[in-house]
Amino acid sequence: MHMDIRQLRYFVTLAETRHFGRAAELLHIAQPALSQQIKQLENELQVELLDRSTRPVGLTSAGISLLREGREILSKVARAEALTRQESRKNGGRLVIGVTGTAALEFAVPVLRAFGKRRPNVQISLREMSSPDQLAALERGHIHIGFVRPPVEDERISIRLVHTEPFCVALPADHLQAQRDSIRLAELNGTSLVIFARDEAPGFRDLMLHVCRSAGYVPKTIQDAPQMTTMLCLVGGGFGCALVPVSARHLAIPGVVYRPLLDYSPLVELYAAWMPDKHAPFISELLDVIEKIQVSTG
Template sequence: MELRQLRYFVAVAEELHFSRAAGRLSLAQSALSSQIRQLERELGGPLLVRSTRRVELTPAGESLLHDAREILAATDDALHRTRALARGEAGRLTIGSLGPPPGELLAPLLTRLGSQHPDVRVEIRAFDFTDTVDGLLDRHADLAFVYLPLHHPDLVVTPIASERRVVVLPRSHRLARRKRLAPRDLRGEVFITQPPEVPQEWRDFWLLVDENDGHRPPISPHIGDKLEDWLQLIARGEGVDTAPAIISRYYAWPELSYIPLHDAAPATLALARRRDAEHPLTEEVTALTLDIAAQAGLRASLPIEA
């Protein structure tokens, strides 16, 4: 038995007229009659009683009509869901984030995705420092908000917006009352850096290596794998570090001070995805995020103030 035979039978059973059913199916009446006879042979008995004036269902035909409608409805529903998933119109989309994504980006993005793809469930997954690359490559997320620099041959990285960095200090630090700091003010300070699994280029950016002519500062033996652990180390006085300014808005701990950093490259937020991304919405989400950033007046780079 084939699905098309069930569709042919349902059309005849609902119309109780071969000619009308053939027209509904855009099929020759002789071909339709042949298919119904073949179906009856496969089932071992008549489904319809035919006469020159009318067509009626047999008890077997009435039973099959009920079941055939359910089978075809389930099949159509399965095809609809599968096609929606293939087009990215249903299912789950996981977005990773290293640190809190800006609300002026995330909230509109979730709103627009919910409006355009109501059947897609969007999940935000917090990344640790080691997830910057591995979280995407291991398919723990379809896309991720990350901070540059980030270079990997298997990732597509799109800069979204930039903001000034801040210096994160314990409240008791001698520089904690300054209104602004420059890289030269931090020479000799011990820095809290990220785990060795994190690309050295990325760690060097936050350590201000370029701003200090390639010299790396003293590094604390303590390493924070998670964002909160890293902040706790700084709060305990184990060292200092630089961070995107957004950290100061989301983690206003009384033990910490956030001082604007000048004469240094800004922190650039990017959206990264795998080159072989399977989810069909990844490119659309990237385009939506860029559009939202433009409307919000965010830029992918900012001038460095003197």
């Protein structure tokens, strides 16, 4: 004898509704398929469960007994499934993280390593995205938390400052100023500037331009690029210099050198961003890991 949970659920639904059509509708299957499954169950048990001569459909004594036991079995199955999911959320699960390219270079690595040690059963999905794309993905529920550059103007999104770093200059290796140990931006007058496109990182772009203007740097031309690696490839190709966070130095692009700035400039800020109303898993723990790393390195 073999009776699976699906057949038992079909029978209990039919026994409670006493109507094949209604039961099939509730179960989202065709009525002939339901009839076939119930008949197969009766054949396997070698008993008649239904009195098909009445309207609504009646139950035999065997059917009444199976209904009583079936309800209890299905209740236990549902409880077991709920407890399993609860335990999975506690000890496992999945966390989808958005991150900008430069944040992934330096900030994200120790954070992910520390979080992985705390929650080894949690699957981490890391998605490199621009800040505007991350904010849109948070709203749609495509990521649980993002690490973005300001500004964040949507009041529904919670943010927390998690990392700051200074700017440096990326130069073509054959640029005259590349031989210097450190650089003032005004010394680059006449050199073209490679910078983030506005739709990719509007806040970051505005900050870069502010730093350049404040330092008296007037670029020959301005060339947009969609991503940090694209910017640095253009720099390596001799198309200009770029103002980048110091973490970009981890990108070893042929023909590119990185030099510290002598000019005063604001720090580059990175914020954690999440939707508090979506109750995404593990966010508080990830933020706690970040805070502990900041304290230990501060």
